[in-house]
Amino acid sequence: MKTTITIAMIGILAMLPDAPKRTVTASWYGERYNGKKTASGEVFDAAKLTAASWDYPMGTKLRVSNGPRFVVVTVNDRGPAKHLLATRQLDLSKAAFARLADPAAGLLHNLTVEVVK
Numbered sequence: 001m002k003t004t005i006t007i008a009m010i011g012i013l014a015m016l017p018d019a020p021k022r023t024v025t026a027s028w029y030g031e032r033y034n035g036k037k038t039a040s041g042e043v044f045d046a047a048k049l050t051a052a053s054w055d056y057p058m059g060t061k062l063r064v065s066n067g068p069r070f071v072v073v074t075v076n077d078r079g080p081a082k083h084l085l086a087t088r089q090l091d092l093s094k095a096a097f098a099r100l101a102d103p104a105a106g107l108l109h110n111l112t113v114e115v116v117k
Contacts, residue, residue, distance in 0.1 A: 019115045024111050025109045025111070026090040027088050027106065027108075028092045028103055029079070030103070031046050038052070038077035039052075039078040040058045042076045044076075046094040047095045050073055050077065051074070051091060051096060053078070053089070053091075056075045056115070057075070058076060059075065060074070060075045061074055061075075062115060063116050064090070064096070064100065065113075066111050069101075070100070090113065
């Protein structure tokens with residue numbers, strides 16, 4: 001119950017217009033999902049700069065930074081899978097992840113996420 005409340009509180013904060021920067025861990029998802037509908041109804045394309053998040057409204061643009069490297073993504077799906085939320089907070093498309101690091105890394109820790117206005 002405590003975890004659910006914490007996740008809900010973070011989600012509410014992320015929807016505020018002046019949402020603070022957050023530090024997250026992100027994974028990526030790719031070709032296996034190409035052509036499948038996302039939660040927004042859009043068709044997933046691993047080559048586009050998109051993200052899945054439970055914390056931000058659909059269509060939100062996020063600047064995700066890994067040190068000096070960054071990418072701007074659009075939230076168009078929900079994720080990561082709920083059983084993975086303890087270890088990651090954001091799923092990036094393979095293309096978006098590749099702008100930050102080699103996809104072979106699998107996970108990226110200590111990324112900075114901020115809403116683009």
